[in-house]
Amino acid sequence: MPADLKGKRIIVTGAATGIGRATALRVSAYGARVAAFDVNDAEGINTVNDLNEAAGDARYWHVDVADEVQVNGAVSAAAGWLGGVDVLLHFAGVLKGANVELDEFPEATWDSVVDINMKGSFLIAKHVSGVMKKQKKGVIILTASGAGVIGGSSSYAYGSSKGGVHGLALVMQGYLTKHGIRVNDVAPGAVDTPLKTGQIKQTYALTGDKTAYDAAMASLVTPDGVSKVYAWLASDEADYVRGTVFTR
Template sequence: MKLQDKVSIVTGGGSGLGRSMCLNLAKEGSKVVVADMNLENAEETVKMIKDNGGEAISVEIDVVNTTQIENMVKTVIDQFGSIDILCNNAGIPGTGVKTAEVSDEAWHKVINVDLTSMFLVSKRVIPQMLKQGKGVIINTSSASGLIASEAGIEYTTAKHGVVGLTKQLAFDYGHEGIRVVAIAPGVIETPLTIKVGATGPEGILHDLTMKAPAGRYGKPDDIGKVVAFLASDDADFIHGHTIPIEGGSSIR
């Protein structure tokens, strides 16, 4: 119970990696705020946590809507009194096509959801963490934030941006008690990756993943367990870095 009585917010917590983060944070004793655009999914995650004896609430949120972000922060502080851990996890996939084929609309949408949202949410959570004198922010980048890939220029650029955002947040606030890190998952078996075809034999990332040292796709729990560790004091000396959790696919 390394996170006993801590309060965590997980964006995109209604499914996939976010759900695994929520479950593993709760397993370590954290109270969890499951924030998701799909309220039904968020409430399902909350039920899973409560069924295992944990404490959680759901919040419906669009992570690029500043009014909704501010309302979420107020709700969490009013109900729990603190925000100890923020997992900026909400995101969408890229188009998986080459640069000249990516529409301007697709570029802006992916950059906004996968990168700008992390700035918007962090900016509004940081004042509470500064008030507390302590906090942890964990940002979800990607193996595509470390190397070029077939995921698409808008996705690769956004996820590289998350790496830079993480470094700058750590630089700005590490001395004030806020520890900031990022994770770089590879292809994980989730409803989202299955939907875009990344896990099938003909999927856009199949060869890269299966040729990596691990020789398999990741499981959501591979991510959730690492996030719970990074949120704990056991990871207190890890600042500003992006931790690959991708079976070795980015070492090529």
């Protein structure tokens, strides 16, 4: 039985590609209205066109989640269009600096990854929670990663930023419940998206290890499969779920 999201007003960040796009398609198919945020305008508009062609109701905003002015403006505009925000599904993120030694890691790469992944999660949650507090109701789902929660990241900056997202979600869970806001962070397993395949290909180019490359590619799961977890977490059925959710 699909999650009941009829009439839910949902913001999906990172909706242009990968897990964000797959989840936008799924929640729209389950009846939600979708405000899609991304910096990849061509693919973001493509996602929204696909939703609307399938009888959905979606709009696109260009939003760099690391820029508070853009986040504030887009959240206000999307909340105005939707008439409120029931759910935030936050996927926007980047993986840079894979396989770079710590003593050679560029500060600019660190800043960029931490800005987008960690500060971006803070900024979008900050502005969406403001809307939800007034409603006294809402669901915020952030995307961390096993990379920052159980270890094994290919990038110092990526693993650190995702640990930060997980920490942010833990603090939010503690403080936002009293405002009627449920918070979860999801740590997806290895998923077949441009972010993950890019890292696997880069590692192969560096090591030339075809066996490891083939094994890594074969282990990937689909964005569509993972989107089912997010869609369910967005629904009222998941009311009693708290904390981090790991997917395979």
